[in-house]
Amino acid sequence: MTRGMTWPCFPATWFGRLSMAFALLLICVDAYAIDSERAFEEPALQARYEHLTTQIRCLVCQNNSIADSSAALAADLRREIRDMLAAGREDSEIIEFLTTRYGDYVLYRPPWTPRTWLLWLAPLLLLAAGIWVAVRIVVARSRLPIEDEPPRTRSG
Protein backbone atom coordinates (compact mmCIF):
# COMPACT_ATOMS: atom_id res chain seq x y z
CA MET A 1 0.00 0.00 0.00
CA THR A 2 1.19 3.49 -0.77
CA ARG A 3 1.05 5.96 2.04
CA GLY A 4 -0.34 9.41 1.26
CA MET A 5 -2.61 8.86 -1.71
CA THR A 6 -2.13 11.27 -4.57
CA TRP A 7 -4.55 11.94 -7.37
CA PRO A 8 -3.72 10.31 -10.66
CA CYS A 9 -1.33 12.71 -12.30
CA PHE A 10 -1.87 13.32 -15.96
CA PRO A 11 0.98 14.63 -18.08
CA ALA A 12 0.28 18.21 -19.05
CA THR A 13 0.10 17.42 -22.73
CA TRP A 14 -2.84 17.77 -25.09
CA PHE A 15 -3.22 14.01 -25.04
CA GLY A 16 -3.28 13.91 -21.26
CA ARG A 17 -5.83 16.69 -21.05
CA LEU A 18 -7.96 15.15 -23.74
CA SER A 19 -8.03 11.78 -22.03
CA MET A 20 -8.85 13.47 -18.72
CA ALA A 21 -11.73 15.33 -20.37
CA PHE A 22 -12.94 12.09 -21.92
CA ALA A 23 -12.73 10.31 -18.57
CA LEU A 24 -14.85 13.06 -16.98
CA LEU A 25 -17.36 12.73 -19.81
CA LEU A 26 -17.70 9.02 -19.03
CA ILE A 27 -18.47 9.83 -15.39
CA CYS A 28 -21.24 12.19 -16.47
CA VAL A 29 -22.79 9.66 -18.83
CA ASP A 30 -22.71 7.03 -16.11
CA ALA A 31 -24.75 9.25 -13.79
CA TYR A 32 -27.75 8.99 -16.11
CA ALA A 33 -27.76 5.22 -16.16
CA ILE A 34 -29.96 4.58 -13.14
CA ASP A 35 -31.62 1.19 -13.29
CA SER A 36 -31.53 0.52 -16.98
CA GLU A 37 -33.88 -2.40 -16.48
CA ARG A 38 -37.43 -2.30 -15.23
CA ALA A 39 -37.87 -3.47 -11.67
CA PHE A 40 -41.00 -5.50 -12.44
CA GLU A 41 -42.59 -7.09 -15.47
CA GLU A 42 -46.06 -6.56 -14.06
CA PRO A 43 -47.25 -2.99 -14.81
CA ALA A 44 -49.15 -2.56 -11.52
CA LEU A 45 -46.11 -3.47 -9.41
CA GLN A 46 -43.85 -1.34 -11.57
CA ALA A 47 -46.19 1.63 -11.11
CA ARG A 48 -46.18 1.20 -7.33
CA TYR A 49 -42.40 0.87 -7.39
CA GLU A 50 -42.02 4.06 -9.42
CA HIS A 51 -44.50 5.92 -7.22
CA LEU A 52 -42.72 4.88 -4.02
CA THR A 53 -39.18 5.58 -5.19
CA THR A 54 -40.08 9.09 -6.38
CA GLN A 55 -41.63 9.84 -2.96
CA ILE A 56 -38.54 8.90 -0.97
CA ARG A 57 -35.75 11.40 -0.53
CA CYS A 58 -32.20 10.24 -1.10
CA LEU A 59 -30.25 10.93 2.09
CA VAL A 60 -26.96 11.39 0.29
CA CYS A 61 -27.99 13.94 -2.33
CA GLN A 62 -30.96 15.38 -0.56
CA ASN A 63 -32.51 17.18 -3.49
CA ASN A 64 -32.96 13.93 -5.35
CA SER A 65 -35.51 11.23 -4.84
CA ILE A 66 -34.06 7.75 -4.61
CA ALA A 67 -35.51 7.12 -8.07
CA ASP A 68 -33.22 9.82 -9.53
CA SER A 69 -30.13 9.35 -7.41
CA SER A 70 -27.04 7.47 -8.48
CA ALA A 71 -25.79 7.25 -4.88
CA ALA A 72 -24.99 3.75 -3.66
CA LEU A 73 -27.38 4.13 -0.73
CA ALA A 74 -30.22 5.06 -3.09
CA ALA A 75 -29.51 1.91 -5.10
CA ASP A 76 -29.61 -0.13 -1.88
CA LEU A 77 -32.92 1.43 -0.87
CA ARG A 78 -34.38 0.77 -4.33
CA ARG A 79 -33.31 -2.83 -3.91
CA GLU A 80 -35.00 -3.02 -0.50
CA ILE A 81 -38.22 -1.53 -1.89
CA ARG A 82 -38.11 -3.93 -4.85
CA ASP A 83 -37.66 -6.89 -2.53
CA MET A 84 -40.48 -5.79 -0.25
CA LEU A 85 -42.86 -5.23 -3.18
CA ALA A 86 -41.95 -8.63 -4.56
CA ALA A 87 -42.68 -10.11 -1.13
CA GLY A 88 -46.19 -8.65 -1.33
CA ARG A 89 -45.83 -5.89 1.26
CA GLU A 90 -48.21 -2.95 1.33
CA ASP A 91 -47.01 0.56 0.40
CA SER A 92 -47.72 1.75 3.94
CA GLU A 93 -45.53 -1.03 5.37
CA ILE A 94 -42.68 -0.01 3.07
CA ILE A 95 -43.01 3.65 4.07
CA GLU A 96 -42.99 2.59 7.73
CA PHE A 97 -39.89 0.45 7.16
CA LEU A 98 -38.07 3.50 5.84
CA THR A 99 -39.29 6.02 8.42
CA THR A 100 -38.43 3.80 11.40
CA ARG A 101 -34.86 3.76 10.09
CA TYR A 102 -34.36 7.21 8.64
CA GLY A 103 -37.17 9.24 10.20
CA ASP A 104 -39.85 11.34 8.50
CA TYR A 105 -36.97 13.10 6.80
CA VAL A 106 -36.99 10.56 3.97
CA LEU A 107 -40.52 11.52 3.01
CA TYR A 108 -40.93 14.35 0.55
CA ARG A 109 -44.47 14.71 1.88
CA PRO A 110 -44.12 15.07 5.66
CA PRO A 111 -46.90 13.56 7.79
CA TRP A 112 -49.40 15.68 9.75
CA THR A 113 -47.93 15.78 13.27
CA PRO A 114 -47.73 18.55 15.90
CA ARG A 115 -44.21 19.29 14.69
CA THR A 116 -45.36 19.87 11.13
CA TRP A 117 -48.57 21.82 11.81
CA LEU A 118 -46.83 25.12 11.18
CA LEU A 119 -45.26 23.76 8.01
CA TRP A 120 -48.59 22.58 6.58
CA LEU A 121 -50.58 25.61 7.75
CA ALA A 122 -48.00 28.24 6.80
CA PRO A 123 -49.41 28.79 3.26
CA LEU A 124 -52.94 29.29 4.67
CA LEU A 125 -51.66 31.59 7.41
CA LEU A 126 -49.69 33.66 4.92
CA LEU A 127 -52.70 33.84 2.61
CA ALA A 128 -54.91 34.96 5.51
CA ALA A 129 -52.35 37.60 6.52
CA GLY A 130 -52.21 38.84 2.93
CA ILE A 131 -56.02 39.07 2.70
CA TRP A 132 -56.14 40.92 6.04
CA VAL A 133 -53.57 43.47 4.85
CA ALA A 134 -55.35 43.89 1.52
CA VAL A 135 -58.75 44.37 3.18
CA ARG A 136 -57.32 46.97 5.55
CA ILE A 137 -55.77 48.92 2.72
CA VAL A 138 -58.97 48.82 0.65
CA VAL A 139 -61.13 49.84 3.63
CA ALA A 140 -58.76 52.66 4.56
CA ARG A 141 -58.74 53.98 1.00
CA SER A 142 -62.50 53.74 0.65
CA ARG A 143 -62.85 56.05 3.63
CA LEU A 144 -60.77 58.75 2.03
CA PRO A 145 -62.90 61.77 1.05
CA ILE A 146 -63.39 61.80 -2.67
CA GLU A 147 -62.89 65.56 -2.82
CA ASP A 148 -59.29 65.10 -1.83
CA GLU A 149 -58.39 63.57 -5.14
CA PRO A 150 -56.33 65.92 -7.18
CA PRO A 151 -58.33 67.42 -9.98
CA ARG A 152 -57.67 65.74 -13.29
CA THR A 153 -56.54 68.12 -15.86
CA ARG A 154 -56.53 67.24 -19.47
CA SER A 155 -53.98 69.25 -21.16
CA GLY A 156 -53.29 68.47 -24.52
Added chain:
Amino acid sequence: MTRFLLPALVFAALIVFFVVGLERDPSYVPSPLIGKPAPDFELPTLADPDATFGLDDLRGQVSLLNVWATWCVGCRQEHALLVELSDSGEVPIYGLDWKDDREAALAWLEELGNPYVTTAFDETGRVAIDWGVYGAPETFLLDADATVLFKHVGPLTQQIWDEEFQPRLQAARGREQ
Protein backbone atom coordinates in the same frame (compact mmCIF):
# COMPACT_ATOMS: atom_id res chain seq x y z
CA MET B 1 -47.21 53.67 15.14
CA THR B 2 -48.33 50.16 14.13
CA ARG B 3 -47.58 51.25 10.61
CA PHE B 4 -43.87 50.92 11.39
CA LEU B 5 -43.97 48.49 14.28
CA LEU B 6 -45.59 45.65 12.37
CA PRO B 7 -43.11 45.55 9.47
CA ALA B 8 -40.27 45.87 11.97
CA LEU B 9 -41.60 42.88 13.93
CA VAL B 10 -42.02 40.81 10.76
CA PHE B 11 -38.49 41.74 9.73
CA ALA B 12 -37.10 40.78 13.15
CA ALA B 13 -38.92 37.42 13.01
CA LEU B 14 -37.46 36.75 9.56
CA ILE B 15 -33.96 37.56 10.80
CA VAL B 16 -34.40 35.10 13.67
CA PHE B 17 -35.49 32.38 11.21
CA PHE B 18 -32.55 33.10 8.91
CA VAL B 19 -29.96 33.09 11.71
CA VAL B 20 -31.30 29.83 13.12
CA GLY B 21 -31.37 28.42 9.60
CA LEU B 22 -27.76 29.40 8.97
CA GLU B 23 -26.58 27.76 12.17
CA ARG B 24 -28.16 24.44 11.31
CA ASP B 25 -26.50 21.87 9.10
CA PRO B 26 -28.95 21.08 6.30
CA SER B 27 -27.31 17.73 5.60
CA TYR B 28 -27.90 16.53 9.16
CA VAL B 29 -30.65 13.92 9.44
CA PRO B 30 -31.88 13.33 12.99
CA SER B 31 -31.90 9.62 13.80
CA PRO B 32 -35.19 8.10 14.98
CA LEU B 33 -33.10 5.41 16.70
CA ILE B 34 -31.94 7.58 19.60
CA GLY B 35 -33.27 6.20 22.87
CA LYS B 36 -34.46 3.01 21.19
CA PRO B 37 -33.02 -0.50 21.27
CA ALA B 38 -30.36 -0.93 18.60
CA PRO B 39 -31.48 -3.00 15.59
CA ASP B 40 -30.56 -6.65 15.82
CA PHE B 41 -28.01 -8.01 13.36
CA GLU B 42 -25.73 -10.94 12.72
CA LEU B 43 -22.82 -10.55 10.31
CA PRO B 44 -19.57 -12.27 9.44
CA THR B 45 -16.54 -10.59 10.93
CA LEU B 46 -14.02 -8.79 8.76
CA ALA B 47 -11.08 -10.85 9.99
CA ASP B 48 -12.77 -14.23 9.64
CA PRO B 49 -15.70 -14.78 7.23
CA ASP B 50 -16.71 -17.92 9.15
CA ALA B 51 -17.01 -16.16 12.50
CA THR B 52 -20.09 -14.06 13.25
CA PHE B 53 -20.61 -10.91 15.18
CA GLY B 54 -23.99 -9.62 16.31
CA LEU B 55 -25.87 -7.28 18.57
CA ASP B 56 -25.59 -9.65 21.53
CA ASP B 57 -21.82 -9.17 21.44
CA LEU B 58 -22.39 -5.46 22.09
CA ARG B 59 -24.39 -6.03 25.28
CA GLY B 60 -22.98 -5.86 28.78
CA GLN B 61 -20.98 -2.66 28.49
CA VAL B 62 -21.16 0.84 27.10
CA SER B 63 -19.63 0.75 23.63
CA LEU B 64 -19.12 2.57 20.37
CA LEU B 65 -20.11 1.24 16.98
CA ASN B 66 -18.22 2.99 14.22
CA VAL B 67 -19.42 2.66 10.61
CA TRP B 68 -16.52 2.93 8.22
CA ALA B 69 -15.24 1.91 4.81
CA THR B 70 -12.01 2.17 2.88
CA TRP B 71 -13.69 4.30 0.19
CA CYS B 72 -14.65 6.88 2.78
CA VAL B 73 -12.36 9.89 3.09
CA GLY B 74 -13.79 11.06 6.42
CA CYS B 75 -13.02 7.65 7.92
CA ARG B 76 -9.32 8.06 7.17
CA GLN B 77 -9.54 11.50 8.74
CA GLU B 78 -10.96 10.25 12.05
CA HIS B 79 -9.00 7.01 12.21
CA ALA B 80 -6.08 8.34 14.27
CA LEU B 81 -8.49 9.54 16.96
CA LEU B 82 -10.21 6.14 17.06
CA VAL B 83 -6.84 4.44 17.51
CA GLU B 84 -6.01 6.88 20.30
CA LEU B 85 -9.36 6.27 22.03
CA SER B 86 -8.91 2.55 21.69
CA ASP B 87 -5.39 2.70 23.14
CA SER B 88 -6.60 4.73 26.10
CA GLY B 89 -9.03 1.92 26.93
CA GLU B 90 -11.75 4.46 27.61
CA VAL B 91 -14.45 2.61 25.74
CA PRO B 92 -14.50 -0.49 23.54
CA ILE B 93 -14.94 0.40 19.87
CA TYR B 94 -16.59 -1.98 17.44
CA GLY B 95 -16.52 -1.52 13.68
CA LEU B 96 -19.10 -1.97 10.97
CA ASP B 97 -17.35 -2.13 7.62
CA TRP B 98 -19.94 -0.86 5.17
CA LYS B 99 -20.12 -1.99 1.51
CA ASP B 100 -16.44 -2.59 1.32
CA ASP B 101 -13.82 -4.86 -0.14
CA ARG B 102 -12.51 -7.33 2.43
CA GLU B 103 -8.91 -7.30 1.18
CA ALA B 104 -8.80 -3.49 1.08
CA ALA B 105 -10.34 -3.21 4.54
CA LEU B 106 -7.83 -5.63 6.08
CA ALA B 107 -4.97 -3.76 4.40
CA TRP B 108 -6.36 -0.46 5.76
CA LEU B 109 -6.34 -1.77 9.34
CA GLU B 110 -2.86 -3.17 8.80
CA GLU B 111 -1.62 0.18 7.58
CA LEU B 112 -3.41 2.64 9.88
CA GLY B 113 -3.82 0.52 12.99
CA ASN B 114 -6.85 -1.40 14.24
CA PRO B 115 -8.89 0.40 16.91
CA TYR B 116 -11.74 -2.12 16.78
CA VAL B 117 -12.34 -4.98 19.18
CA THR B 118 -14.18 -6.66 16.30
CA THR B 119 -15.34 -5.43 12.93
CA ALA B 120 -18.53 -6.74 11.35
CA PHE B 121 -18.45 -6.98 7.57
CA ASP B 122 -21.62 -5.62 5.95
CA GLU B 123 -20.96 -6.32 2.29
CA THR B 124 -24.47 -5.64 0.97
CA GLY B 125 -25.25 -2.69 3.25
CA ARG B 126 -28.39 -4.41 4.53
CA VAL B 127 -27.53 -4.00 8.22
CA ALA B 128 -26.46 -0.39 7.68
CA ILE B 129 -29.98 0.35 6.36
CA ASP B 130 -31.49 -1.12 9.54
CA TRP B 131 -29.26 1.24 11.52
CA GLY B 132 -30.32 4.23 9.43
CA VAL B 133 -26.79 4.79 8.14
CA TYR B 134 -26.65 7.29 5.28
CA GLY B 135 -23.05 8.42 5.14
CA ALA B 136 -19.86 7.02 6.58
CA PRO B 137 -18.33 7.67 9.00
CA GLU B 138 -21.10 7.37 11.58
CA THR B 139 -20.50 6.62 15.23
CA PHE B 140 -23.14 5.22 17.58
CA LEU B 141 -22.91 5.30 21.37
CA LEU B 142 -24.66 2.30 22.92
CA ASP B 143 -25.35 1.55 26.56
CA ALA B 144 -24.95 -1.84 28.22
CA ASP B 145 -28.46 -2.90 27.10
CA ALA B 146 -27.58 -1.95 23.52
CA THR B 147 -29.86 1.08 23.52
CA VAL B 148 -28.74 3.80 21.14
CA LEU B 149 -27.77 6.84 23.23
CA PHE B 150 -26.29 9.06 20.56
CA LYS B 151 -25.18 9.09 16.97
CA HIS B 152 -22.66 11.30 15.27
CA VAL B 153 -22.51 11.59 11.49
CA GLY B 154 -19.19 12.67 9.99
CA PRO B 155 -15.60 12.35 11.14
CA LEU B 156 -15.04 12.34 14.90
CA THR B 157 -12.89 15.10 16.30
CA GLN B 158 -11.47 15.60 19.76
CA GLN B 159 -13.93 18.44 20.31
CA ILE B 160 -16.95 16.35 19.34
CA TRP B 161 -15.66 13.54 21.51
CA ASP B 162 -15.23 15.82 24.53
CA GLU B 163 -18.50 17.70 24.10
CA GLU B 164 -20.93 15.11 22.78
CA PHE B 165 -19.67 11.66 23.68
CA GLN B 166 -17.85 12.09 27.00
CA PRO B 167 -20.79 13.46 29.03
CA ARG B 168 -23.19 10.82 27.67
CA LEU B 169 -20.64 8.08 28.27
CA GLN B 170 -20.18 9.15 31.89
CA ALA B 171 -23.94 9.44 32.40
CA ALA B 172 -24.50 5.96 30.99
CA ARG B 173 -21.82 4.48 33.25
CA GLY B 174 -23.35 6.33 36.19
CA ARG B 175 -26.74 4.75 35.51
CA GLU B 176 -25.19 1.29 35.38
CA GLN B 177 -23.88 1.45 38.93
